[in-house]
Amino acid sequence: MNTLKLVVTAIDDTVGGxxxxxxxDPxxxxxxxxxxxxxxxVECGGKANAYSLTGDGNSPxxxxxxxxxxxxxSGGSRWxxxxxxxxxxxxxGPARSAFAPVLRARRHLLVAAGIGITPMVSHLRSAQTWGRDVHLLYIHRQGRGAYLDTVAELGQHVSIHTERAAFSAELLAALADQPFGTHLYVCGPASFIDDVTGAxxxxxxxxxxxxxxxxxSEALDPGEPFTTRVASTGEExxxxxxxxxxxELERRGFEVPSLCRRGVCGECRLAVSAGTIIHRDLYLTDADKEAGDAVMSCVSRGGADTLEVAL
Known part of the structure; x- marks a missing residue:
């Protein structure tokens, strides 16, 4: 992974928390x-966390x-x-996206809660630049809304809420009345994402x-036990x-590079030479996962067949 060295040139603590x-660039x-x-x-005092870029992506x-x-x-945000x-x-690490707008979409419906507004800001910037039809529904706690002025300036169809009942009513109405070809983008706490996608x-x-x-991927279930083989030693x-x-690999003395341990950064990626993978990471692309030749060892797991890793 190519590493960028970046200097902090401004800090804004206007919004509580x-x-x-x-x-x-220095x-x-x-x-x-x-x-x-x-x-x-971003490496945060020994931790590594993923944060959405909210600025203009064109030669920033x-x-x-x-x-x-x-x-x-885990301590990264506190640091x-x-x-x-x-x-x-x-x-x-370099900028990476698994949440880009689908260019063929007739309309983009953005739904965010809390700090989940951050990836939507760059969506709005792009939509304004290219004239795309975009609608945003955003809910936040009173006094904890981020980018409120920015999203109001960027979007013609922006609805901001602090009351859950009113937000839920508008969300259901919006989901039920979108033109064919609309794509939905959701970001927020896991329970919020589950509620919106379920609806x-x-x-x-x-x-x-x-x-x-x-x-x-902190809230993943424990998963089922699975068998692993290390290709170089035959240890199973x-x-x-x-x-x-x-x-488990670390416990057995194998050295595996790692940073975030949450399926985000891609540092602990291992090549797979045999077996099935239950992908639970947020790093590999759909094409990577379909290829079945790499596993993010911090969160993903093996299936019924023995998972052979190329260590």
């Missing part, structure tokens, strides 16, 4: 362009991210809120027109439920 960082060079819905994985001079403080998280200062340098499915939306953006063992392949 959310810190917005502007990150630039020498002032333009940063790589990115598609709407992209994120970068800076990357802008917003970080929600999570008191019960950004409590330790990071103007002029500090951070390391980040869409009940109303007949096909999976091919529903797109999701998560920020990590069972990875128990609730234990990741990465953890």
């Amino acid at each position: 959310i810190r917005t960082l502007t990150l630039a 020498d002032g060079n333009p940063l790589p362009s990115f598609t709407p819905g992209s994120h970068i994985v 001079t800076a990357y802008v991210i917003s970080v929600l403080r999570c008191a019960d998280g 950004i809120h409590d330790e990071l200062a103007l002029g500090d340098t951070v390391a980040a 869409a499915t009940r109303l007949g939306w096909p999976d091919s027109r529903i797109h999701l953006e998560h920020f990590g 063992f069972v990875v128990d439920a609730g234990v990741s392949l990465l953890e």
Whole structure:
């Protein structure tokens, strides 16, 4: 993974609990362009977390991210809120997107909750530039809304809520009355995503027109035990439920590069030479997963056949 070294050139703590960082090349060079819905994985004091890019993706001079403080998280957000200062340098992976707008879509319906608004901002910027039909529904806690002025300026069809009942009523009406060819994009807490996608499915939306953006895989179920073989040594063992392949390999003395341990950064990717994979990561593309020759060892698991990894 090519690593970018970025310097913190601005910090905005206007919205309670959310810190917005502007990150630039230390020498002032333009940063790589990115598609709407992209994120970068930032190394945060020994942790690594993915954060959506909210600026203009066309030859940007800076990357802008917003970080929600999570008191019960892995510590990355606390490091950004409590330790990071103007002029500090951070390391980040290249921009990557699994949440880009579908260009053939007749309309783009964006639905966000809380900090889930962040990937939608770049969607709105792109829609304004290219004249795409985009509608946004956004719900946030009172006083905790991010990018409120920005989304109001960027979108002609923006609806912002702080009351769940009113939001839910408008959401159901919107899901039930969209032109054929509309694509739905959802980002927010896992329970929120489940509620929105469940409602869409009940109303007949096909999976091919529903797109999701998560920020990590902390809430995965323990999974089933599976058997793994290490190709170089022939060692075969069972990875128990609730234990990741990465953890078991480390316990047995194998060195596997890793950062986020949440299926986001791509650092612990291992080649697979045999067996089936239950993909649970947020890094590999659909084509990567269909190929079946790589596993993100921190979150994904093997199936009924022995999973052989090329270590």
